[in-house]
Amino acid sequence: MKIYWIHAQAPLRVLALIKHLGVEAELIRIDPVTGGLHTPEYKALNPNRKAPTMVDGDVTLFESSAIMAHICIKAGSDMWPTENLAEQVEVLRWLTWNEGHWVGAVGPYYIEHIVKKTFNMGPPDAAVLEKSAKNFVKYAKVLEAHLADKDFVAADRLTIADFSLASMARYWREAEMPLADFPNITRWLARLEQVPAWKNPWPEEDAA
Ligand SMILES: N[C@@H](CCC(=O)N[C@@H](CS)C(=O)NCC(=O)O)C(=O)O
Incomplete structure (x- = not known):
């Protein structure tokens, strides 16, 4: 492969x-x-x-x-469930929600603070960030409520939905995403950091 x-x-x-x-x-x-x-x-x-x-x-x-x-x-x-189809549907729901809503909510912070810095594209655009705040809060509230009684997003265990939803949000401090008021989300992100491959996902020659 x-x-x-x-x-x-x-x-x-x-x-x-x-x-x-x-x-x-x-x-x-x-x-x-x-x-x-x-x-x-x-x-x-x-x-x-x-x-x-x-x-x-x-x-x-x-x-x-x-x-x-x-x-x-x-x-x-079973991080992509194939036996329990109700679990598969639940994982699919969150993968779809990620692409349809969450990427658009967290993306502007990730792009303005991280992508621009990485590729020398100039400073963050304050107007873009200001415009993004309402959408961010709208969808962060959805995820926050969902995680109130859960350690993981779907199926009561680590699935590929966690990896998808957390891939931009993991940089929330550096990207200045206003997540401090969403303790269920930040606890979930911290929990994922305990997974060694998640904490250090890059190939060994590029562990930075
Ligand atoms: N929905 C796609 C997103 C792919 C995507 O947008 N990749 C970005 C990196 S996160 C990329 O290749 N950007 C390079 C570019 O646009 O030039 C997926 O999940 O694979």
Whole structure:
């Protein structure tokens, strides 16, 4: 199995899962700054020109959720439930909620404070952050209420939904996300940090 990755939050989920499950994979780092996502070879694998991308035999996949589900099935891991279909639906619900709502809520903070700094794109735009606050609070309230009586997002255990939802939010302090008033969320994020592969998801040669 080959995983094409860049140092960013969607590939992070897949790399953490691979490490957590001990799956053997060739991890191929791409440099987005020098056009690595735009080569004809890469575009043939992922026409979105984004990372991650997985190639496993005849199967080529983009979208980190689908890649994570594939890896779990292959590794026999119930982090993507395949026996209890009610659990599978619950995990799917939170993966969908992540893409549909949570990414849009936390994304502006992550982009303004972390992505811009990483790629020397200038200072955070205060107007963007101010405009984002209402949406952030709206969806943080949903997750906060959901986590009131839970250690994990779905199925009462660690699943790929946790990895998806936490991949930007894990940087909440550095990204200045206003999460201090959401103790269930911050406790859940701290709990995930106790998972070694989540705490240090990057390949060994790039542990920074
Ligand atoms: N929904 C996609 C998101 C993929 C995505 O947006 N990847 C970003 C990194 S988090 C990327 O490749 N950005 C590089 C670029 O847009 O040039 C997934 O979950 O895989």
